[in-house]
Amino acid sequence: xxxxSNWSPYDNNGGTCVxxxxxxxxxxxADTRMSTGYSILTRDYSKICQLAxxxxxxxxxxxxxxxxxxxxxxxxxxxxxxxxxxQMSCPAMAQLLSNTLYYKRFFPYYAFNVLGGLxxxxxxxxxxxxxxxxxxxxxxxxxxxxxxxIMPFLDNQLKSPSPLLLSAQDAVTPLSExxxxxxxxxxxxxxxxxxxxxxxxxxxxVLNADGIRREHMELRKD
Amino acid sequence: xxxxxGSALVAMVGKNCFAIASDRRLGVQLQxxxxxxxxxxxxxDKLFIGLAGLATDAQxxxxxxxxxxxxxxxxxxxxxxxxxxxxxxxxxxxxxRFGPFFCQPVIAGLGDxxxxxxxxxxxxxxxxxxxDFVVAGTASESLYGACEAMFKPDMEAEELFETIxxxxxxxxxxxxxxxxxxxxxxxxxxxxxxRILKGRMD
Numbered sequence: 001x002x003x004x005s006n007w008s009p010y011d012n013n014g015g016t017c018v019x020x021x022x023x024x025x026x027x028x029x030a031d032t033r034m035s036t037g038y039s040i041l042t043r044d045y046s047k048i049c050q051l052a053x054x055x056x057x058x059x060x061x062x063x064x065x066x067x068x069x070x071x072x073x074x075x076x077x078x079x080x081x082x083x084x085x086x087q088m089s090c091p092a093m094a095q096l097l098s099n100t101l102y103y104k105r106f107f108p109y110y111a112f113n114v115l116g117g118l119x120x121x122x123x124x125x126x127x128x129x130x131x132x133x134x135x136x137x138x139x140x141x142x143x144x145x146x147x148x149x150i151m152p153f154l155d156n157q158l159k160s161p162s163p164l165l166l167s168a169q170d171a172v173t174p175l176s177e178x179x180x181x182x183x184x185x186x187x188x189x190x191x192x193x194x195x196x197x198x199x200x201x202x203x204x205x206v207l208n209a210d211g212i213r214r215e216h217m218e219l220r221k222d
Numbered sequence: 223x224x225x226x227x228g229s230a231l232v233a234m235v236g237k238n239c240f241a242i243a244s245d246r247r248l249g250v251q252l253q254x255x256x257x258x259x260x261x262x263x264x265x266x267d268k269l270f271i272g273l274a275g276l277a278t279d280a281q282x283x284x285x286x287x288x289x290x291x292x293x294x295x296x297x298x299x300x301x302x303x304x305x306x307x308x309x310x311x312x313x314x315x316x317x318x319r320f321g322p323f324f325c326q327p328v329i330a331g332l333g334d335x336x337x338x339x340x341x342x343x344x345x346x347x348x349x350x351x352x353x354d355f356v357v358a359g360t361a362s363e364s365l366y367g368a369c370e371a372m373f374k375p376d377m378e379a380e381e382l383f384e385t386i387x388x389x390x391x392x393x394x395x396x397x398x399x400x401x402x403x404x405x406x407x408x409x410x411x412x413x414x415x416x417r418i419l420k421g422r423m424d
Contacts, residue, residue, distance in 0.1 A: 148396070149367025156368065156392035190370035 010062050010110045011036055014197030015047055016146030017058035018184055019116035020158070021124030021139050025177045025208035028116040029184045030058040030144075031192070031219060033200040043200035043221065050212065052077055055093040055117040056205050060144030061131070062110035069109050072100055090117030094127040094135060101133030108132050112143035118207055124172050139172055146191035146198040153190065157183060177206065185217055192219045223324050224345075226251060228399025229261060229274035229359035232369060232390055233330040233340045235352075236382035239410040240338040242270050242330040243390045245361070246418075247402040248277055257402040257423070265291055266301040267414065269331035270407055271311070274359035275345065276324035283323050286314060304331030304339040308349060315347035322346050326358040336411040361400045364393035383408045383417070391421040 017030040034045040048058045049070045057073070059066040076096060080088050088096070094115055101109055108131045115127040115135075128141035140158050142150040158173050173180065181204060192199040199222070204215040230245040248259035262272040263284050271287065273280035290310060294302050302310070308329050315323060322345045333339045342356040343349045350356065354373050357365035368389040377385060387406055394401040404419035 146367070148363040149370070152364040152368045152389075152392040152396045153371040155395060156372075156388055186371055190367055193370050194366040 010065075012061060012110070012145075013041070013063045014145050015060040016142065016144035016150065016188070016191055016195065016198045017047060017060050017112070017114045018142040018150060018154075018187055019058065019114045019126040019128075019140065020154075020175075020180045020184065021116065021126040021172045022175060022177060022180055023172050024118075024122055024124065025180070025206060026056075026116040026118060026124035026126065027177070027180045027184055027204060027206050028056045028058050028114070029188065029202060029204040030060065031146075031188060031198050031200060032203055033198065034063060035197050038196075040200075046203055048203055048205050050205075051088075051115075052090070052093055052117075053087045054207060055088065055090045055115060056207060056212075057097070057113055057115045058143075059111045059113045061112045065109040066111045069100065069111050069113075073097060076100070089120050090115070090125050090127075091119055091137075093117070094125075094137070097127075097129065098133040098135045101129065101131065105132050112147075114141050114143050116207065118209075122209060124207075142187070144198075146188075146195040149191045149194055150187045153187060154183075177208065181206065181215070188217075188219060224275050224326070225360050225399060227275070227277040228397075230361035230365060230390065230394045230397065230400035231261060231272040231274045231326075231328045231358040232355060232365050232386060232393075233272070233328050233342075234355040234369070234373065234382060234386050235338045235340055237376040237378055238336055238338065239379045239382060239408065240330045240332070240340060241379075241382045241386045241406060241408045242272055242328065243386050243404055243406040244272050244274075245359075245390070245394050245400040245402065245404055247400055249399060252398070254402065260405065262405060262407060263288075264414075265307065265331075268336075268409065268411075269302065269304050269307055269329075270409065271307075272328040272330075272358070274326045274328065279323040279325045283314070283325055283327070287311065290314075304329060304333050307331065308339075308341050308343075312343055312347035312349050315343065315345065319346055328356055328358045330409070332409065332411060359400060361393045361397035364396045365389065368393045379408050379410050379415075383415075387419050391419060395422055
């Protein structure tokens, strides 16, 4: 009998990420639980990484691949800064992330990303990706183990920038920054109840004209 | 095999009332073949059962249940209580433990003193009693998220109808195999209201 290898180079560390774009702000949030199988590795792992002044990426999936991806993007951003003497804009970073992911089309980064930030006009933008780099600019998105639970609720609450109703090129939610943060907290509270890989703590990053701000909220630890 | 026909079912408890809702699509994998398929059946005025999963098994199981309930009515001269009915469904499913019905039932009814009762079970009869809501079908994960976020305890019939409809419509919009509108039954001790929802017809 031929021996079949059952070692996989990938593992799923779970977690959920959400991002919502507003008229002049962007909210990016992710839980801080890292798990493997049915065990928890740590309750305090940040899945959010600031790639540029106005670009923040949240990634769920295999955190080793996520870490490697963050390093590659940081290096490429540094080169860009040296060559162009300015920071990368969010749409530019979005394209770079897509290309980086597709570069490994035949041995992908097991990373489900959501990129949030402010575009050149100061409007909020959110880009959502699959594991091999297919991306789209949307008004809001979620990725990760809790995304199937959160997405329909976001569709319901944020009908205006819903990709199901209107082709979202310039779609941003009319909600205020505080309302959007509240919505994100509600989403994670619900997802934590029903998804075993989501919980512990919620890390929220808010990008607006004044800069970047972080908030934390406790979630259920079971 | 649970994803062959596509389905979405949800039941919610309110104040002295309950609501049970389903989508209306019947498909054969990616081809839609009916847009008015009934998944929720009335057993008696205060007991409804919805069957998600493989449509042929759902229909056969429904026929067997109606048969058993009619016999019960003849022998006991009264309607079955929801809790008893749930045990009946569970027993019927477990009889086929090693060759199961590929169905996930959602049972909703008003029990003693018109107290709302809902439960769901897996395809071999493991009951899951819940106090708030139960979901089943291909859209179940989306339904979990939507219901968890929108549910409040002790809603009146009108508000319950709104909540369950919104939860159903937003969840099936994210699932390719369910949709084409919705069928909602809201049951109070005095009346049963059946409503059809128009959603994204895809």
